[in-house]
Amino acid sequence: MKSRVLQFVMMLTLCLALVAPAASAAGSAAVSLDAVPAVKAGERVDLKGSSSLDEIIVKVLRPDGSIVYFDIVPVTGGSFAAPFTLGAGEPGGTYTAVAGKGTQVDSRRFDVTASSTGGGNGGGDGTISTPTTAPTTSSTPTATPTGTATPTPTPAPGGGSTGGGAAATPAPTPPPAAAGKPITPIGSGAAPVVVDASKIKVSESADGAGRPATVVAPDAAALADALAKAAKQDNHGAAPVVYIAFDGKPGQTVRFELPLSALKDAAAGMLVSLQTADGEYSLPLSVLDFAAIAKQLGAPAVDITLQIAIDPAGDDLNSRIKKSAAALGASPLGGAIGFSMSAAAGGKTVELNEFGSTYVSRTLVVTGIQNGDHATVALYDPQTGTFSFVPALFAKQADGTVKASFKRTGNSIYTVLTADRSFADLSGHWAKSDVELLASKLVVNGAAAGKFAPNGSITRAEFAALLVRSLGLAPDASAAAFSDVAAGDWHAGAVGAAVKAKLAEGFSDGSFKPNDTISRQQMAVMIGRAMTFAQGSAASSAASSLDGFKDKAGIADWARVSVAQAVDAGILTGMTADSFAPEAKASRAQAAVMLKRFMQQEGLIG
Numbered sequence: 154m155k156s157r158v159l160q161f162v163m164m165l166t167l168c169l170a171l172v173a174p175a176a177s178a179a180g181s182a183a184v185s186l187d188a189v190p191a192v193k194a195g196e197r198v199d200l201k202g203s204s205s206l207d208e209i210i211v212k213v214l215r216p217d218g219s220i221v222y223f224d225i226v227p228v229t230g231g232s233f234a235a236p237f238t239l240g241a242g243e244p245g246g247t248y249t250a251v252a253g254k255g256t257q258v259d260s261r262r263f264d265v266t267a268s269s270t271g272g273g274n275g276g277g278d279g280t281i282s283t284p285t286t287a288p289t290t291s292s293t294p295t296a297t298p299t300g301t302a303t304p305t306p307t308p309a310p311g312g313g314s315t316g317g318g319a320a321a322t323p324a325p326t327p328p329p330a331a332a333g334k335p336i337t338p339i340g341s342g343a344a345p346v347v348v349d350a351s352k353i354k355v356s357e358s359a360d361g362a363g364r365p366a367t368v369v370a371p372d373a374a375a376l377a378d379a380l381a382k383a384a385k386q387d388n389h390g391a392a393p394v395v396y397i398a399f400d401g402k403p404g405q406t407v408r409f410e411l412p413l414s415a416l417k418d419a420a421a422g423m424l425v426s427l428q429t430a431d432g433e434y435s436l437p438l439s440v441l442d443f444a445a446i447a448k449q450l451g452a453p454a455v456d457i458t459l460q461i462a463i464d465p466a467g468d469d470l471n472s473r474i475k476k477s478a479a480a481l482g483a484s485p486l487g488g489a490i491g492f493s494m495s496a497a498a499g500g501k502t503v504e505l506n507e508f509g510s511t512y513v514s515r516t517l518v519v520t521g522i523q524n525g526d527h528a529t530v531a532l533y534d535p536q537t538g539t540f541s542f543v544p545a546l547f548a549k550q551a552d553g554t555v556k557a558s559f560k561r562t563g564n565s566i567y568t569v570l571t572a573d574r575s576f577a578d579l580s581g582h583w584a585k586s587d588v589e590l591l592a593s594k595l596v597v598n599g600a601a602a603g604k605f606a607p608n609g610s611i612t613r614a615e616f617a618a619l620l621v622r623s624l625g626l627a628p629d630a631s632a633a634a635f636s637d638v639a640a641g642d643w644h645a646g647a648v649g650a651a652v653k654a655k656l657a658e659g660f661s662d663g664s665f666k667p668n669d670t671i672s673r674q675q676m677a678v679m680i681g682r683a684m685t686f687a688q689g690s691a692a693s694s695a696a697s698s699l700d701g702f703k704d705k706a707g708i709a710d711w712a713r714v715s716v717a718q719a720v721d722a723g724i725l726t727g728m729t730a731d732s733f734a735p736e737a738k739a740s741r742a743q744a745a746v747m748l749k750r751f752m753q754q755e756g757l758i759g
Contacts, residue, residue: 183257184209189250194268195241198222200250201234202259209254211235216246217549224389226252241268244551343388345396345426348379353397358408366406366462369399373412377419384420392437393420398428404488405429406464413457413496417443429463432490433516436461440508452498460502464491466566470535474568477538481595483572486519489533491566510654510686512544512560519569522547522555525759527573529594530559532625533566542595543567543625544757561625570595576605584742587749594758596622597745607742614667616676616744617657618647620683623752626650635665642667656682674712674735676744677725680751681715684722687755702733709735724750 186202200211206228213222221243226235233252245267251260352375358368376395383393399407407429416425419438427434447454466474466489478485492515494505522528530545545559557569574592576599579585588605591597597619600606621628628646632653638645644667651657656679659665671679698717699705708716712735719725720733724747728734739747752758 184253184259186250186252186259186261189261189263191264191266192239193266194239194243194245197236197238198250198263199234199236200252201232201236202252203231204228204233204252204257205231206254206257209233209252211250211252213237214249214251216244216248220548221248224391239265242551243267343383343391343394344386345394346379346383346386348395348397349375355399364406364467366408366464367399367401368408368410369397370410371397371412373415376412377415380415380419380423380425384423392422392424394424394426394435396426396428399430401430403430404465405431406462408460408462409434411459411461412455413441413443413446413459414455416441416459417454427461427463431465432463432492432518434461434463434492435514436494437511437513440511440513441505446496446503446505449503450496450498450501452501457496457498459505460495460497462491462493464493465489466491466568470566473535473538474533477533477540478568478570481540481570481572482574483540483570486521486528486569486571487517489566489568490517492564494564506564508562510562510689512562513564514558514560515567516559517557517567517569518550518554519557520554522569522571525555526590527593528555528557528569528571530557530567531570531595532561533568535566540568540570540595541625541627542622544623544752544755546756546759563627576603578604579607582607582742584746588742588745590758591745591749591752596748596752600741605741607740607745609741610670610738611741611744612668613657613665613671613675614644614648616671616679617651617667618644619744619748620656620679621647621650621654623748623757624654624683624686625757626654629653633665635659635663635667637664638667651679654682654686656686670738671744672736673725673728673733673739674708674716676739676747677719678712678715680724680747681718683751684718684755687757699733701731702727704732704734707735708733722750722754724754 183206184202184204186200189198189200192198198213200213208225208227211222211224211226211233212220215221221239222237224235224237226233235252243265245265247262248265249260249262251258253259348371352372354368354370354372356368356370358366379395380393383395386393388394397409399409401407409427411425416438421439423438425436425438427436441459443454446457450457471485471488474485474489495502496505497503517530525547528547530543531540532543533540543559543561545557548556548558550556559567572593572595575589576592579588582588584607588597588607592599592605597605600609627650629649630640630645632649633640633645635648638648648657648665648667652659657665698721699708699713702708716725716733716735720727725733728737749758
């Protein structure tokens, strides 16, 4: 799935001409997109055309530039088709359809008229296709704290069991229902299947600190049924999605409790999307090692519960975050949210908060973002009071709020910061906007107080640190087992994380040479490995991509594929029109610009 998402992001970046002039090749003979007729929100959009490629990437942008649809479509007999249904709640305006691959793209604009109804809930088959959120209507079954269903959106206090089981003690005000909303969760283009709301038990409990928490627990059979249904439906090549939402109030701690036995037998590639009023957690089941979990707990899967918490920060933590942000010249937008996952059985619990090299996607909804270039999702470490960059994309919603979709290989506490960082020595510099964008997102730092030193050289350790930050990876000094990298060195954690993620490696003599300046071809190799990490598999590039460089023979064999990959992606260009200069040393400004192109290419920033 990551490979498909990466290809889409590559397409998006090229089409919007954010990184390379080559994207201006729209309308090339390799791809021709037919005119798209005007439609009304809620109607089918017919995208079709011709191409000499084997497959193409298709995407549709809303008037504000956010993505409403994408897919990778095969080309058969020189033609392709990618029909889809536009959500009934989509805004009116001029949309843009783009089709192609690499630098061969074509685009068409078409008009959409907003629906007068504003959209509604999904059909009776349990699937959802519209990507906008609509309120739950009175026809949606609502689960009471005892697990029974009622047709009213807010159950009356004191509702009891009707199924013959023991009645739970009613809460003074029963929590809202766990019910499906018509959205398309992050991380997949598939229409999600909603777990039967009448089979979801909602109750009140307390978290580890004794604070009240709402527990949302679907029945094992109902969850397994939804998983099976999602796997069988036509997902157009996207990952199947099962969806559970809790329609509560902002600020509530919500803990979803999922029976591990139902998840264990799910189809490969499945996503379980969990949503509250504060955020969404899109869990790929591939990150769960079911055998290891059972071994750690000493219990069979049927006795194990997977617990996923979406926990808005309290006033004390938000106050500390605000103070820490002020020290950076930044401001938090809204409150922070903690995401955590654990497995429990027989009174024993194990934390499951690290996912190796797999990104897990989440969302936050914020207000007050005026310029997405100056906003970033940041991980907050309450022990040190520090922040670190988290890959994120921002999309404005119809109600004026902004949805921040972010991904990371672990769980933690996250917040959205806005900052406007600048450097005195970048005035008039060609790289000023790119450097200051990455600085505002906490990816690059200055060389001294208020200065960036754009023309200074960059070392192997510095570039490794930049790539580690751009991918949102946690430092790991223990993995930096080199003779010239000491545990106390500033770069030890970054070098260790880079080695662990296979972005970089040492030399045959056991050294890393952290202070050596890095060459352009060495940078290309590290960028190529970072692209592989981001998409989950290695991308291929033809050596013919280098034919335009007269000095291609000077590119080392070990770097040739990576250089071609970086050139194809528009991340690296020639030093001149016909020379690559593989051994030339990059400046700090050049490295920052390459990093920004890489991050946009991979969907790590917008």
